Amino acid sequence: MDRSTAQKAVGAWFFLLIAAVLNGIIRTSFLSPQMGEHVSYVVSTLILVIAVLICSWVLSNRLLKHCATSDLLVIGLIWAVLSAIFELFFGHYVQGTPWAALIQEYNLLSGKIWIVVLLTELVGPWFTAPNGR
Secondary structure, eight states, rough: OOHHOOOOOHHHHHHHHHHHHHHHHIIIIIHHHHHHHHHHHHHHHHHHHHHHHHHHHHHIISSTTTTOOOHHHHHHHHHHHHHHHHHHHHIIIIIIIOOHHHTTTGGGGTTTOOHHHHHHHHHHHTTSTTTOO
């Protein structure tokens, strides 16, 4: 992957970061009081998955339409790793959330579906790419 591709990928991730933060604000300010915590969490997660897929489509079909499949998979890996690092470190060091509570957000058995966002980031650029790559 060349430098320009990497810069576009990281730039797109910053867009996703802003979308995720705004999504969280909307969830806590508007959705949770109306729907309850768990339902608003699920709705918010699905909204963010859709945002990731839209961003992935724009990146792979408009900005990086000649990128190889391997590059798109690396971009997805970069996005997922950056998101996990941000979520864990921001949650722990800025919000003061204990590590155990942050890790619990990845537990599907307890109804937490945050991992779906990371999986969407991981495969999104490849999945939304035009056929034939």
